Amino acid sequence: MKLYETLKGDMQSFNLVHPEKGVLKYFYYPDARTVLIFRLAQWFYQNKLSRPLSYLCTMLNDLIAGVWIGPRVQVGKGVAFAHARGLVVNPTAVIGKNCLILQRVTIGGPNVVIGDNVALYANATVVSNVRGRASLHIGDNVIIGAGSVVTKDIPSDSIVAGVPAKIMGQVVAGEDDWVAFAKNRLAKKTNTTEI
Numbered sequence: 001m002k003l004y005e006t007l008k009g010d011m012q013s014f015n016l017v018h019p020e021k022g023v024l025k026y027f028y029y030p031d032a033r034t035v036l037i038f039r040l041a042q043w044f045y046q047n048k049l050s051r052p053l054s055y056l057c058t059m060l061n062d063l064i065a066g067v068w069i070g071p072r073v074q075v076g077k078g079v080a081f082a083h084a085r086g087l088v089v090n091p092t093a094v095i096g097k098n099c100l101i102l103q104r105v106t107i108g109g110p111n112v113v114i115g116d117n118v119a120l121y122a123n124a125t126v127v128s129n130v131r132g133r134a135s136l137h138i139g140d141n142v143i144i145g146a147g148s149v150v151t152k153d154i155p156s157d158s159i160v161a162g163v164p165a166k167i168m169g170q171v172v173a174g175e176d177d178w179v180a181f182a183k184n185r186l187a188k189k190t191n192t193t194e195i
Contacts, residue, residue, distance in 0.1 A: 003039060003040075003043045005077065006039055006077040007035075007036065007039055008077075009077030009078040009097070009098075010035045010039065010077060010078060010079055010080070011026075011032070012078060013078045013079065013080040013098060013100070013179075014026075014029075014031055014032055014035070014080055016080070016179065016182035016183065016186065017031065017080050017082050017100070017182065018031070019182075019185075019186050030064075030065050030083075030084065030085075031080060031081050031082055031083070031084060033064070033065065034061060034064075034065045034067050034081045034084050035079060035080070035081055037057050037060055037061045037064075037065075038057070038058075038061060038067070038069055038071075038075075038081075040053075040054075040057050041053075041054045041055075041057035041058050041061070041070070041071040042054070042071045042073075042075075044057060044071065045071030045072065051071075054071040055070075055071070057071070058070050058071060065084055065085065066084075066085045066086050066087070067081065067084050067085070067086075067087045068087065068088045068089065069087060069088075069089040070089070070091045072091040072092075073089050073090075073091055073092075073093050073094075073095065074093070074094045074095065075095040075099075076095065076096045076097030076098070076099070076116065077097055077098075078097045078098035078099070078179075079095065079097075079098075079099050079101070080099070080100045080101070081101050082100060082101070082102050082103075083102055083103040083122075084101065084102070084103060085103045085104065086103055086104035086105075087101060087103070087104070087105050087106075088105075088106045088107070088108065089106075089107045090107055090108050090109060090110060090112060092110045092111055092112070093107045093112045093113075093114070094112070094113045094114065095107075095114045095118075096114055096115045096116035096117070096118065096140065097116045097117070098116055098117045098178075098179050099114060099116070099117070099118045099119070099120070100118070100119040100120065100178045101120045102120065102121050102122045102124075102146075103122050103123070104122060104123040105120045105122070105123070105124050105125070105126075106124075106125045106126070106127070107120075107126045108125070108126070108127045108128070108129075109127045109128030109129035109134070109136065110128060110129060110134050110135070111128055111134055111135035111136070112126055112127075112128045112135070112136045112137075112138075113135075113136070113137045113138065114126070114138045115137075115138055115139045115140035115141070115142065115156060116140045116141070117140055117141045117142075117173075117177040117178065117179050118138055118140070118141070118142045118143075118144070118178075119142075119143045119144065119177070119178035120144045121143075121144060121145055121146040121148075122146045122147070123146055123147045124144045124145070124146065124147065124148045124149075124150070125148070125149045125150065126138065126144070126150040127149070127150070127151055128151075136150070136151070136152070136153060137153045137154075138150070138153070138154045139153075139154060139155045139156030139157070139158065140156045140157070140173070141156055141157045141171045141173045141176075141177040142154050142156065142157070142158050142159075142160065142171065143158075143159045143160070143171060143176075143177070143178065144160050144161075144165065145159070145160065145161030145162070145165075145168070146161075147161075147163070148160055148161050148162055148163065148165040149162075149163045149164050149165055150164070150165040151164055151165075152164070152165075154167070155167075156173075157170055157171045157172070157173055158170065158171065159171055
């Protein structure tokens with residue numbers, strides 16, 4: 001993992017969530033700190049001599065932000081932890097690029113794989129080990145609604161909600177996924193301020 005390149009992608013996603021100008025937002029919003037500490041934990045973990053520091057970073061994230069995401073979790077660049085309080089992620093989880101994860105999300109059970117451009121809204125739960133099943137796959141460009149409980153595989157380009165989560169609609173990749181939505185919102189805001 002190239003720490004600088006990964007953090008650069010993470011901060012691009014952070015700027016989509018918090019499009020305000022200025023450098024103070026990186027200190028004000030806990031999202032940037034949480035991602036930075038998590039990425040440092042990953043980097044220390046990969047450099048085996050400094051593994052104790054990786055666990056120290058994980059405990060620091062838990063203490064400061066209430067986020068439990070260990071250094072073994074594989075996360076692609078561009079992750080955004082918006083309002084990340086109460087986040088818990090199983091160490092065997094794999095999370096793709098450009099994922100948005102909000103507060104009180106639980107990614108539990110072994111072998112959960114989450115694709116690219118996935119948005120997990122507040123209090124969503126993704127659990128793989130239901131009735132002995134030990135894996136779960138979420139496709140690309142998926143939106144998981146607030147409070148949803150996902151216990152089955154979700155195909156790409158789906159909107160799911162409910163307990164248990166059911167497919168409620170389809171996402172048009174590049175238009176409706178959270179990254180495209182945030183970029184469109186930002187473009188509209190820029191165009192209206194120029195007028």
